[in-house]
Amino acid sequence: MCGIVGFTGDAQAAPILLYGLERLEYRGYDSAGITVNSGAGTLLTEKASGRLANLAVRTDNGTTLRGTCGIGHTRWATHGEPTDNNAHPHVASSGKISIVHNGIIENYRKLKDWLLDKGVKFHSETDTEVVSQLIDYYYEGDLLNAVRKAVYKLEGSYALGIVAADEPSTIIGVRKEGPLIAAYTEDAAYLASDVTAILKYCRDVIYLEDDSIVVIKPGSVTCYNKYGKVQNLTPVTIDWDIEAAQKGGYAHYMLKEIYEQPRVLRDTLAGRITEDGGSVNLSEAGLTREILRSVRKVHIVGCGSAYHAGVVAKYQLESFARIACEVTLASEFRYSSPVVQPGTLCVVISQSGETADSIAALREAKSLGVSVLAVVNVRGSTISREADYVLYTNAGPEIAVATSKAYSAQVAAMTLLAIALAEFNSGVNRESLLAVLGDLRKLPDLAEKVLADVAPVQLAASRYFNRGSVFFIGRGLDYAAALEASLKLKEISYIHSEAYAGGELKHGTISLIEPGTLVVAVALCSKLAEKIESNIKEVKTRGAEVLAVTSESLAGDFADSGDIVITVPDTHELLTPLLAALPLQLFAYYTALNNGCDIDKPRNLAKSVTVE
Numbered sequence: 001m002c003g004i005v006g007f008t009g010d011a012q013a014a015p016i017l018l019y020g021l022e023r024l025e026y027r028g029y030d031s032a033g034i035t036v037n038s039g040a041g042t043l044l045t046e047k048a049s050g051r052l053a054n055l056a057v058r059t060d061n062g063t064t065l066r067g068t069c070g071i072g073h074t075r076w077a078t079h080g081e082p083t084d085n086n087a088h089p090h091v092a093s094s095g096k097i098s099i100v101h102n103g104i105i106e107n108y109r110k111l112k113d114w115l116l117d118k119g120v121k122f123h124s125e126t127d128t129e130v131v132s133q134l135i136d137y138y139y140e141g142d143l144l145n146a147v148r149k150a151v152y153k154l155e156g157s158y159a160l161g162i163v164a165a166d167e168p169s170t171i172i173g174v175r176k177e178g179p180l181i182a183a184y185t186e187d188a189a190y191l192a193s194d195v196t197a198i199l200k201y202c203r204d205v206i207y208l209e210d211d212s213i214v215v216i217k218p219g220s221v222t223c224y225n226k227y228g229k230v231q232n233l234t235p236v237t238i239d240w241d242i243e244a245a246q247k248g249g250y251a252h253y254m255l256k257e258i259y260e261q262p263r264v265l266r267d268t269l270a271g272r273i274t275e276d277g278g279s280v281n282l283s284e285a286g287l288t289r290e291i292l293r294s295v296r297k298v299h300i301v302g303c304g305s306a307y308h309a310g311v312v313a314k315y316q317l318e319s320f321a322r323i324a325c326e327v328t329l330a331s332e333f334r335y336s337s338p339v340v341q342p343g344t345l346c347v348v349i350s351q352s353g354e355t356a357d358s359i360a361a362l363r364e365a366k367s368l369g370v371s372v373l374a375v376v377n378v379r380g381s382t383i384s385r386e387a388d389y390v391l392y393t394n395a396g397p398e399i400a401v402a403t404s405k406a407y408s409a410q411v412a413a414m415t416l417l418a419i420a421l422a423e424f425n426s427g428v429n430r431e432s433l434l435a436v437l438g439d440l441r442k443l444p445d446l447a448e449k450v451l452a453d454v455a456p457v458q459l460a461a462s463r464y465f466n467r468g469s470v471f472f473i474g475r476g477l478d479y480a481a482a483l484e485a486s487l488k489l490k491e492i493s494y495i496h497s498e499a500y501a502g503g504e505l506k507h508g509t510i511s512l513i514e515p516g517t518l519v520v521a522v523a524l525c526s527k528l529a530e531k532i533e534s535n536i537k538e539v540k541t542r543g544a545e546v547l548a549v550t551s552e553s554l555a556g557d558f559a560d561s562g563d564i565v566i567t568v569p570d571t572h573e574l575l576t577p578l579l580a581a582l583p584l585q586l587f588a589y590y591t592a593l594n595n596g597c598d599i600d601k602p603r604n605l606a607k608s609v610t611v612e
């Protein structure tokens with residue numbers, strides 16, 4: 001995610017802003033910038049794509065921008081490539097307002113058109129610039145008033161830092177879902193995305209509440225709620241060290257990223273379901289209705305978890321969109337002389353966008369003359385640049401080697417594709433569309449509910465952490481979820497496990513089941529509940545212990561057969577893998593924790609496999 005820093009006080013701002021941005025580098029970014037108020041009615045801004053060092057060089061470590069009040073930003077690109085021009089801060093055409101932003105302005109296109117009609121000139125591709133120009137449009141000498149008017153028009157999730165040339169020592173912060181903190185000392189005050197940026201100066205931190213605005217001046221922080229009423233927020237004393245703070249207080253980046261998934265789902269769905277909730281809009285990816293209508297088959301390629309997201313999508317595309325779908329490991333696709341029929345849309349799924357096998361598969365697909373859609377997390381990555389269409393997953397940077405939030409974002413993005421293809425291909429009826437889209441919009445809240453109840457998962461991990469091997473079984477979409485659950489356990493706990501389609505056990509693998517063998521049954525598909533239940537009985541009679549992951553409405557079916565039963569809320573059949581993933585990620589996490597494994601950096605693994 002992007003990083004925000006603000007300083008106003010009795011020292012030069014630029015070096016303090018650069019230091020704060022360095023502390024936020026762990027969040028991942030692709031450009032950076034700062035604005036300093038000269039104190040003489042002008043705003044001084046420098047921005048640089050690439051590493052923060054480029055900005056430090058451009059500002060001679062902050063010495064070329066003189067002033068004691070300013071804002072800084074590290075950008076993780078969402079709208080607009082990672083270029084100097086798209087980097088933050090964004091200064092309004094008047095030169096009088098500058099802002100930094102973390103989040104997504106969902107209605108930026110509508111606002112941009114409105115401002116363009118009023119003659120405003122834009123100079124970037126970002127959603128953020130709309131906010132800067134909007135505040136400037138309303139600014140008549142009172143920054144707080146202009147910010148209130150502009151924010152009233154915004155839709156989406158955002159954290160903002162704002163300065164105005166004519167208010168030399170004031171910074172305004174705005175929080176709507178995006179994290180933002182403030183702090184003050186006797187003669188200074190700070191704004192930041194998280195505490196790591198300011199712990200060197202101050203440990204008494206104010207966590208801004210949602211829908212709030214904060215006015216920061218040297219020695220003071222005044223918070224207002226959405227009704228404009230002053231909030232008396234008590235500062236919290238932070239006793240974390242910097243590293244603990246970068247993990248947001250979580251023990252590992254992986255756990256932090258597991259808990260980011262509700263926000264990641266919101267951000268990946270944001271702006272892609274029409275306002276009436278009845279349709280999917282993937283035009284930002286270049287996928288127009290005409291292109292979607294022309295798709296006769298989908299061929300998905302990916303590696304590891306990205307491949308598993310593709311297996312989920314296969315079930316969704318064939319069962320809901322009635323479109324034939326093949327899923328191939330990228331490392332196999334590139335050497336298998338694939339036959340790809342005309343009218344096929346090749347989809348390359350990749351978090352990093354730099355996986356060598358997936359790049360090669362993309363190039364192989366293009367050499368066969370088919371169009372390629374990239375479902376990718378990193379802007380400017382090779383796969384995003386070489387694909388014909390790009391649907392970004394808005395997971396933000398993923399630090400842990402074992403993916404969690406990026407996988408869920410991939411599944412969410414592919415779910416949107418399946419629904420869009422269903423709408424334009426199989427003529428699925430409107431009730432079905434409304435039903436699945438309605439549940440999809442509720443999913444982030446359901447994910448929060450699942451993540452809030454971690455006790456059953458911790459119990460399971462405490463009981464099973466020392467098993468020599470584990471079997472994951474499921475049918476249909478549950479089998480796809482089981483594939484990813486098995487990989488998660490293997491890669492961070494080093495316990496061997498295998499995922500099997502439930503109906504496949506009797507064709508060989510059941511010979512491995514003996515007293516004490518752990519079998520994790522993923523059972524959220526109501527149509528196949530009886531079938532998986534008989535598979536559970538098969539393994540139980542051979543002495544296996546069963547951890548069942550099921551839905552609230554099916555829990556009764558497994559109460560007797562599951563030694564431990566973990567339930568998730570009911571949702572549309574098509575969406576169950578998105579909820580099943582959460583307890584299964586946590587099971588892998590706590591199992592690895594109990595085994596003392598290096599969870600964020602598992603042995604032998606790299607975050608992006610850029611070699612064959």
Ligand code: AGP
Pocket residue numbers: 303304305306349350351352353354355358401402403404491606607608609
């Ligand atoms: C998943 O936890 C692993 N980190 C790995 O399987 C990963 O999904 C795979 O290497 C693909 O990476 P990509 O998504 O960056 O292409």
